[in-house]
Amino acid sequence: AQSVSQHNHHVILSEAASLELGCNYSYGGTVNLFWYVQYPGQHLQLLLKYFSGDPLVKGIKGFEAEFIKSKFSFNLRKPSVQWSDTAEYFCAVLADNFNKFYFGSGTKLNVKP
Amino acid sequence: GAGVSQSPSNKVTEKGKDVELRCDPISGHTALYWYRQSLGQGLEFLIYFQGNSAPDKSGLPSDRFSAERTGGSVSTLTIQRTQQEDSAVYLCASSPTNGELFFGEGSRLTVL
Numbered sequence: 001a002q003s004v005s006q007h008n009h010h011v012i013l014s015e016a017a018s019l020e021l022g023c024n025y026s027y028g029g030t031v032n033l034f035w036y037v038q039y040p041g042q043h044l045q046l047l048l049k050y051f052s053g054d055p056l057v058k059g060i061k062g063f064e065a066e067f068i069k070s071k072f073s074f075n076l077r078k079p080s081v082q083w084s085d086t087a088e089y090f091c092a093v094l095a096d097n098f099n100k101f102y103f104g105s106g107t108k109l110n111v112k113p
Numbered sequence: 114g115a116g117v118s119q120s121p122s123n124k125v126t127e128k129g130k131d132v133e134l135r136c137d138p139i140s141g142h143t144a145l146y147w148y149r150q151s152l153g154q155g156l157e158f159l160i161y162f163q164g165n166s167a168p169d170k171s172g173l174p175s176d177r178f179s180a181e182r183t184g185g186s187v188s189t190l191t192i193q194r195t196q197q198e199d200s201a202v203y204l205c206a207s208s209p210t211n212g213e214l215f216f217g218e219g220s221r222l223t224v225l
Contacts, residue, residue: 034213034214036214036216043204043216043217043218043219044204044206044214044216045216046213046214049213090155090156092214100161100169101146101158101206101208101214102158103148103155103156103158104155105154105155106155106156
């Protein structure tokens with residue numbers, strides 16, 4: 001069965017700290033990869049996505065993620081977080097053979113001002 | 114707007130009652146998903162519709178849950194004989210084939 005693992009369930013950082021959230025998936029074929037974000041009281045929205053090409057993708061608000069095929073990983077990074085980045089972050093995989101999205105369990109990020 | 118629309122946004126019901134939650138996806142999107150988000154939990158997959166194919170119901174937690182998608186567009190999630198553990202936010206999302214998911218605002222269900 002397909003699975004998406006997010007290793008950090010809850011992360012607390014101070015403003016200006018660097019962020020890296022881990023995401024690993026289990027599927028050997030072609031995948032499309034996504035990070036979604038849910039700000040407090042808001043609906044889920046796309047942060048960034050990888051379909052093909054440059055494995056380092058940049059998203060909104062200074063976020064980026066790197067697809068490392070050999071490691072089945074798609075970690076999310078931001079060099080310097082802000083208080084407004086406080087949210088829950090979900091990694092998702094769309095595997096070509098299954099045509100269905102699989103989500104990780106989410107990581108809650110709390111940025112202290 | 115042209116986003117995914119869900120109704121009602123909030124529903125409070127008594128234990129044992131039936132509820133219907135509606136999702137109006139983005140026009141032209143072939144895929145439609147229902148997820149459940151409980152307090153402190155991640156996204157729990159419920160059901161997936163893709164075009165005219167048979168839906169993937171593998172995530173429905175019990176036979177009290179059912180969903181249909183009429184005409185390849187609007188979808189209704191029905192929960193019969195609601196229980197307190199059904200309290201959650203029910204999220205609908207639609208997607209073009211192999212594209213990103215677009216989420217609705219969700220329907221918050223509270224079962225008293």
